[in-house]
Amino acid sequence: MGESGKPLYEELGLLATEYDRVVQLMGREPTDPELVMFSLMWSEHCSYKHSKPLLKGFPTTGPRVVMGPGENAGAVDVGDGLAIVFKVESHNHPSAVEPFQGAATGVGGIVRDIIAVGATPIALLDSLRFGTLDSARSRFLFRRAVEGIGHYGNCIGIPNVGGEVQFDDRYEDSCLVNAMCVGVVPHHKILSCAAKGIGNRLVLIGNRTGRDGIGGASVLASAELGDDDADKRPSVQVGDPFTERKLMDLCQALNDADLLVALQDLGAAGLTSAASEMASRGGVGLAIDLDRVPLREQGLAPGEVLVSESQERMLAIVEPAKMDAVVEMARRHELDATDIGEVTGTGELEALWRGEEVVRIPSLYLTDDVPFYDVPRDPAPAPAAIDLSTVPEPDDLSAAWLALLGDPNVASKRWIFQQYDQLVGAGTMRRPGGDAGVVRIPGTNRAVAVTLDCAEWHTEIDPYAGGMASVLEAARNVACTGAVPIAATDCLNYANPEKGSTGWRLAESIRGMADALTAIDAPIVSGNVSLYNESPRGPIYPTPVVGVVGLLDDAATSIGSAFHHHDDAILLIGYGEPRVDASRYLGRCDGAPTAPEPARDAALFRLLAECARQRLLKSAHDVSEGGLAVALAESCINGDVGGQVAIPAGRRADEAMFGEGGGRVIASCDPRHVADVAALAGEGVHVVQVGAVGGDDVVIDAGSSTARVSLREAAQVWEGSIPQALEAQ
Amino acid sequence: MSATRVAVLRFPGTLDHQSAARAVQGVGAEPVFTHHEDTALPTGTHAVVIPGGFSYGDHLRPGALASRTPIMGAVKDHAKAGGKVLGICNGFQILCESGLLPGVLRPNASLSFICRQADLEVADAGTPWTGGRGAGEVLSIPFKHHDGAWFGTPGEARVVLRYKGENPNGSIDKIAGISNLAGNVMGLMPHPEEAQEPLLGSTDGRVLFAALIA
Missing domain, CATH: 3.90.650.10 (PurM-like C-terminal domain)
Structure with a gap:
């Protein structure tokens, strides 16, 4: 018996049936230390007993795969006898209890996974979820988790080159701290x-x-x-x-x-x-x-x-x-x-x-003799598209645009990454704040582009499509730097899979991720599952965080997100109609977002890589949260130059500006190269010149409606949002 | 003739020795990693670089433990004889802790770690460390530190580099880097080894390494 009067196995978290299985396997009662060992090794965290059967759906092989899932981290060939090793891992529950040490040791743990393979770490990234910043507890968790990541990563000397964060009530009691580490190792030195x-x-x-x-x-x-x-x-x-x-x-x-x-x-x-x-x-x-x-x-x-x-x-x-x-x-x-x-x-x-x-x-x-469980797969109701007529049209599109830029989910994440050493090792070529971090592979002229991303709202509404969207958004970020996405890692953060539709969402999103990964030819080589992210307040959104690694054969050809020169042409490249459904503009997880089309994304990625190789583009930036308007403003702010575009109004001007969905990229190039870029576009990928770089304002004409913000004001709102939210109270 | 030798010190927790060594190679000199327990600099050492990092995990105070290691005795002798010493970030902190440079590095005014690119203004153009750049000329070099606010009496040192514009860390007189009065020992918080090539965003860090062999 344990101290509480319950059987020891129950105190340790084992079910009676699991204890019986231990006794049956062993042919005797286990000793106390043995029982402790079984309870840990058969825990969800160590055994993946609820998720492993589902993970078999992931593509895990390919010509570049040197080491797939099952080892400390996965490895892919990048030429010159070198392999890139990487993995993402969660440290959610410890961070919810003690954010500084929880997040810090999360970094420590993922770094040791990379070291264990014999590799030299060259980059860190982190993906974070907290409650909204009007909550004192969320501000505390957020502030301390970021400090913990910085404290550990800065001191061990691995550059932090990217990541993402979202704030939503669903994470108020169950914050997520996922950390990814990337390393490099000669093939013959892999352990x-x-x-x-x-x-x-x-x-x-x-x-x-x-x-x-x-x-x-x-x-x-x-x-x-x-x-x-x-x-x-x-x-x-x-x-x-x-x-x-x-x-x-x-x-x-x-x-x-x-x-x-x-x-x-x-x-x-x-x-x-x-x-x-x-x-x-x-x-x-x-x-x-x-x-x-x-x-x-x-x-x-x-x-x-x-x-x-x-x-x-x-x-x-x-x-x-x-x-x-x-x-x-x-x-x-x-x-x-x-x-x-x-x-x-x-x-x-x-x-x-x-x-x-x-x-x-x-x-x-x-x-290996872990008791595996099938999760219940009770589907949630199919989503219904938002009736646009029920969404009030803003009187002032410019004000709506500024408000969106000031949403902490959209705003600059400088407050976070400024606390991280982004540069140690002198190999960081694209720093945090763009679409993906770009780091030189030491001793070569090649570079890797790395990112973490997730589309949790989409996954909540339609897990199959949301799983796809999570993969494609991450891969699109990498592709925007000109890199070819070559492999992926995943951290599946979900609620209790035994309750509600969580098990179904887990299964469906894995299926969607697998199909998207297959379509873009990027196998999963490592991963992690974190379940039971749930509190009395309810479950988190299904949050399949995807890390994608891309390869640039010539580091000097990488593309950034910032506009460069006055009079450069602004291009909208890609596919898909913007929708207000599940958009940041609408501000709620509701509706039926545009379904991703992986084959068209694959064609988009090929186009971007070829443009980089031929040095045709001066910038490229993924259109994601906040739609075209936010992507345009970010390229302007990052380049400290204005821009003006004109687009069709579609169903409504606000949706054309702020709607999300599909696979779209805002790019810029020398006006003489517009035709060259268009000529390289494959089937299903549109290249449209929508405007020009220049001026002191950022301006969008959608049909007969116009939105205009001054570059200076947009930058102030976008940069100031998170620091102000933290200082407010 | 063999290249000029530059000792690159390595303490437990030093992080930037590799990039500092590449920067030394970049100006045609030969970097020699030098262990903290050594009591002498490598034979033929012309200059010394103390790279950045978290020596001894910043335990006690940044640079405090490293400044008391055997190799620092040899560095002091080298400096006394007029040899050049360049301390970067934690290296600057070690130089202040060891008394080779005046003052101390206090925690940033924001009390948080800050990493970003900075414009540095040449203040005293008369030292070798800015390669003949005139007063007021600007070098773009990143900085990243938690304890980088120099505090002391500016008159006890030569102010070589100042942050241009806003003071990022609350240092006295916006100081980013100082040398001793003789000009042969230089310490700065920004990282010139990370401003060595256009792909990293700047090449302005080269002048500080070129000064080692000038």
Whole structure:
């Protein structure tokens, strides 16, 4: 029995049927440490027991894929014998409880995933969701999470080159903090987490083990948040970026010197998860002597040592003859590297404590014999399009435009990224604030363009189309820099899949994402699932955050979002009719947004890449939240130059200006190149010259209606929105 | 003839040693990474760069622990003999903590980390560090720091660079970089190693590295 009088398995978050399964597999009652290990490894956070069956729908192979899902991070070939390694991961629940450390350790965790593959991190990104900024709690969470990301990322020296944030009541009690890390590694230096070689040593590297983060994966990350969240604060880990930097340098030095057989980071469920993954993947056993694990404090029970989530630790497999060299290299980096056990041929995870065997579990029981569940798939009602006649037409389109630019969801995110080191490593060619970050691949003239994006309103309304839209918006951001989208990673943030239509939305959005990824030829190589983002106030929107990596063969050809020169032609490129449905302009998640057409997006991406290669475009910027009017204003503000366009009014001028949907890009080019760009456009992609760069105002004529804002005022409103919202109270 | 040697110091937590080394190579000199536990600079060292980062995780105070490492004794001897030393960001903080430059770097007035491109005005054109640029000429170089507000007595140093326009961090007299009175030791908060090529947005950082071998 546990302390509450309930059975221990129930306190640990296991169902009675799951406990019976443990007993059946083991052929006996598990010891307490064993039960703790099962409870964590079979938690949703570690096992994906509700989502794994659905994830099989993703395309995960392709000529560039070097390493797909299942390892610490995915890897794709980018030529010159190099691979780009990347993954996005959530740290939602810890951030909702303690935003600074929750967000900071989220960065630490994703960076270690990249290090574990043997790669050098070259970029960080983050995708955030909070309640609206009129809430004091949301302002606190937002401010502290951003500080935490900056604190950790700045100190470890990885440039933060992009991301996104949205504010909505649905995230008031369940904020989302997703972090993505991108690294580079020569193919022959890629490390696997598979333990190999009977008799090889199991080596724990980095921080000492303490009592922090015990049960984080099950208590925090696999249950809904409630009123007693403050009590869960001890389950949030505390990060030390200085140690992480030393760990990063050490792991790279060890890999360079060929001293490692395998490497794995310690994240959720700590040593238990790391060791069982390494054993299962390598088809071997691991024997751990818990008394040799360096502890930060005395008195830890064996179960606590096995599941502590103390940060900045890695687990390595090392040949016995190389142990001395590993220990010496660790000493020079001022870190511990401790031999805590060995590789065995049993296939079992064994743990000794004070000379006694306290754990003996076949590792596959923990990693593969998880009870998987089908989620209920109750469809939500099909959406109905907004009747435009019920939407009041604004008297003053110019005022409506300024109001939209001042919506924190649309406004400049400078307040965030100004707190991040965007430049360390001297490889950042396109900084945050544009469509995607562009970073040079070190030692080459190539670059990667990286972004994170999500269309949660669309996904709530129509999960299949919204899944597609999430992929295509992210890929379009990357394509706007001139890069070719080559692969993706995803972080599926959803509510409780056992309730309402969440399971259906999860399944449908994955199907939509998969179809879009297939159409644009960008396989998923890594990912993460975060469920139970739900509180007594209700579920979050289904939030499938997509990270896309694109490749530029010549870094010098990348395109930015800012207009450059007076008299350059402004082009509207792409497809799709703008609609007010689920738009920022309408300001609510309602209606039937324009369905994306992945094949036309694929053609749009090819056009943009070819234009970059031929250096035909001077700028390109995705039309997203706030529609054409906001995209135009942003290109003007970023370039500190005005612009004037004329477009058809369509159904109504406000919808033409502020409506969203389809795949559209605002671009600029030398007037002499308009015909060249149009000639390169493939089927289904329209290239229309809509105006010219210049002047001190930003002006849109839609039919007989005109909206006009001064560049200076637009910039003030757009830049000032978030700082003012934070200072207001 | 071999290239002029420039020692690039590396403490635990130093982050910008690679980009500083590339900038040193960019002006035709040979960078030599130098470990904080070494008691002497590499043989034939002509100048020293202390790159940015978070040495010792900024524990205690930024630069405080690094300023007390063995290698800093050798750097002091080098500076006393008239050798050039360039400290960037955390390197500037280390130079102030070690007494090679006057003053201290306090937390930014905003109390938050700030990263952005800045226009720097040449104030004292008489030091070697601005490559003959006249007073008032502008260099575009990014800065990124949490503790970058220089505080001290301007008369104890030569003010080489000032932030043009708004003061981003609350430093005395909008100071971005100073040298000692002799002019051979220079510290600045902005990052010239990240303004080395047009694709990064500016090449104005080159003059500070060129000064190392001038």
